[in-house]
Amino acid sequence: MKKTIEPFWWGLFGAGGTCAAFFIPVLLFLNGLAIPLGWIQPPAFEHMFNLVTHPLTRLFLFVVISLSFFHWAHRFRFTLYDGLQLKHLNQLIAVLTYGSAIVGTLIAAFTLWNI
Amino acid sequence: MEETVNRNPLYTKYHPKWYRARIPIFWWVHKVPHIRFIARELTSVAVALYACILLFQISAVADGPEAYLRFLAWLKTPFSVLLHAVAFLFVLFHSITWFNLAPKALVVSLGNKPVPPAAIVALNYAAWVILSLGISWILLK
Numbered sequence: 074m075k076k077t078i079e080p081f082w083w084g085l086f087g088a089g090g091t092c093a094a095f096f097i098p099v100l101l102f103l104n105g106l107a108i109p110l111g112w113i114q115p116p117a118f119e120h121m122f123n124l125v126t127h128p129l130t131r132l133f134l135f136v137v138i139s140l141s142f143f144h145w146a147h148r149f150r151f152t153l154y155d156g157l158q159l160k161h162l163n164q165l166i167a168v169l170t171y172g173s174a175i176v177g178t179l180i181a182a183f184t185l186w187n188i
Numbered sequence: 189m190e191e192t193v194n195r196n197p198l199y200t201k202y203h204p205k206w207y208r209a210r211i212p213i214f215w216w217v218h219k220v221p222h223i224r225f226i227a228r229e230l231t232s233v234a235v236a237l238y239a240c241i242l243l244f245q246i247s248a249v250a251d252g253p254e255a256y257l258r259f260l261a262w263l264k265t266p267f268s269v270l271l272h273a274v275a276f277l278f279v280l281f282h283s284i285t286w287f288n289l290a291p292k293a294l295v296v297s298l299g300n301k302p303v304p305p306a307a308i309v310a311l312n313y314a315a316w317v318i319l320s321l322g323i324s325w326i327l328l329k
Contacts, residue, residue, distance in 0.1 A: 145235055152226070156213075
């Protein structure tokens with residue numbers, strides 16, 4: 074049973090890792106550092122609102138956020154196995170990590186759908 | 189014999205047949221490559237954390253101008269700046285290690301010649317630069 078679903082999680086991990094590698098650094102740098110530190114003017118509310126309500130932006134944000142969660146889930150699961158030597162908590166860790174990613178995906182879908 | 193060894197991969201607290209040495213939790217702090225390995229694995233925490241922050245930003249924008257301004261004010265707090273600075277180092281480390289490993293995951297051939305690994309890495313970095321500029325332009329125009 075477990076053996077058949079493992080490539081599925083690994084696929085999400087890979088897709089998420091690629092998305093995160095391409096898109097998270099620039100988003101984090103602009104929103105979290107360059108704008109708050111005053112190096113760049115913050116975008117006006119109108120511009121942000123138009124951007125976030127655009128269907129393509131919503132789809133993009135949903136894909137990046139959801140896949141990032143699944144990337145984290147898979148990698149963090151094995152960090153706990155290998156780093157903290159928690160192999161005996163195998164199933165509990167899998168449920169908590171992938172479960173969190175699924176909950177995160179649902180919250181992202183709900184948030185982006187209801188703007 | 190092999191059957192009995194492999195049949196149950198689940199952990200048991202005590203097994204009379206063989207001895208397994210206990211590995212300490214911080215086994216990885218003594219060698220730089222091991223620390224780098226754990227750091228790379230922990231970049232996923234920064235990735236997930238930023239995905240959460242992005243969701244908060246989206247709902248702040250959805251809630252209207254005041255919520256958006258409140259969110260911008262929160263981003264200016266020393267806690268947020270420090271958090272983002274640390275997370276930024278981790279996500280950069282993720283991107284660099286990810287792109288450098290790309291040729292191992294992606295073996296491409298042109299005609300019947302394999303594309304050299306260095307070219308695949310270079311293409312990834314080029315795409316990274318272009319996509320980052322594109323996102324900056326869309327966000328800040």
